[in-house]
Amino acid sequence: MATINVNLISGRSIQQGVAIEGGKEKPLYRTACGIIELDPSDLKELGAWKNTNVRVTSEFGSVVVKAIETTQGPHPGIGFIPMGPWANKIINPNTYSTGMPTFKGTPVRVEVAVDQQVLLGIELVQKACRGETV
């Protein structure tokens, strides 16, 4: 199975804003933030259709999200996961003595994971805290 390496950034999207105010226990939060926006060229290299579940792994963790075609592109080589527990499972937590984790610029590996599920926000955090795979 093909894998690709991209540079991960996280940040706000308007859908994320609406979802956090609408209730983080709702499926809409997962629709808004349990995704990775990839450039069409990266999706092609990955050999995945749009809206395929993928596992994104960094040296700090791993999470399953849905790969979608970027809404604000092109940005080949960059993956974007809106800020939330999905992104924070894999971003670089090192602050380098500034107090600020490195939310932007984490090298990650993306692989197709069609048989795996994207969890709801609260469920993901609770499961991961119990040490289960998410």
Add this chain to the structure above:
Amino acid sequence: MTKIVTDVICPFCGTLCDDLEVAATDDGKKIIEVYNACVIGTEKFLHSQASDRVTRPRLMQADGSYKEISYDEAAEYTAQMMAKAKKPLMYGWSSTNCEAQSMGHEIAELAKACVDNTAAVCHGTTLIAVQDIGLPTCTLGEVKNRADRIVFWGCNPAHAHPRHMSRYSIFPRGFFTGKGHKNRKLVVVDPRPTDTAKMADIHLQVTQGQDYELLNAFRVALKGEWLPDVVAGIPKEKIYEAADILKSGRFGIIFFGMGVTQSLGKNHNIDEAIAVTKDLNDYTKFSIMPMRGHYNVTGSGEVMAWQFGYPYSVDLTRGFARYNPGDTSSIDLLSRGDVDAMFTIGSDPGAHFPFNCVKKISELPSVCIDPHLTPTSGVSKLHVPVAFNGVEAGGSCYRMDNVPIDCRKVVEPPEGMLTDEQFLIMVRDRLKKMKGVA
């Protein structure tokens, strides 16, 4: 019949829009419609009316289920936790009013806690840079009335501050900016062609993580000195062109966001951005402003600074205020396992902290004060739902340009629900008794 409440303040982002109108029922109990707000602000007002809202404190049981308890029991539990802990962390504060923040700080002093706000994962590095070299800034009113050169560096207001552009930065016609956006030049720096970048006169698609290099190149270009052919993925001609546009304005402003504060380089990126602003003042009037996220994160910085002397990451464990980001900041305290209790209010570290810190929170005695169900409430031992500040309670808040604005109470909270401040007063009074303070 309905009544229209006018001049309502929107409690979502740091733009703190003050022109909302809300249609409520005559008895002032239910919101029917929200006018003038962005889609996020509207959702915030309407979600407060949800029928499935949690209205009483819930204590997590050993099997993971929840037991409903009274506010009195919740205040007792919280005070006990704070009294027992040697080094509790009190984090959040950005989605509540300044009055509640001030009350929380009394608890922090009694409990000798570490106090931190959401700047820790937002504009904390900006605050470090401001302490390094200062901040030539202005108010949003000045931007609206004077600015004809706008830079958005590493921020995407089209998504994060949806009405910022229409109220202040691009489209409004002000006193000296009668032609609105036609007289303004917009430069956007972002590694993605964002929806904000699509409106720009010049979009510099910087290589992610190389903002410092590009800012440095701007300082060189402003002086007309030599540049290599490409800096941070941008051809030098484009940098010279953008620098000339900025120099030729009458009044310019750099707005910057998480793209610079969270990328490698952190506070040094901001140092350099402020230095660019300083250099631009050799040619024209230029200001710089952080795009603050939560509607009252600026207020938390203000309250903390006037009460403790520092705007975030304050450690009171020795009985006096210490400040050393990297040591006394939430992420580092949690990562190192330095704290023994977690008190969260008006924010959601469960969703917005790196996972290693969330795991630490789940292992600690913890209280989460938040109107919503959140990942933080999901891993905290006690969840205390409160009234929505800015919707069901008023109070002082600070806009991103440090202008204080009084939030409005629009409707009554569900019966029997307390505000943040009321609950904190209950906790403080109990803690005072436990500590033997009069």
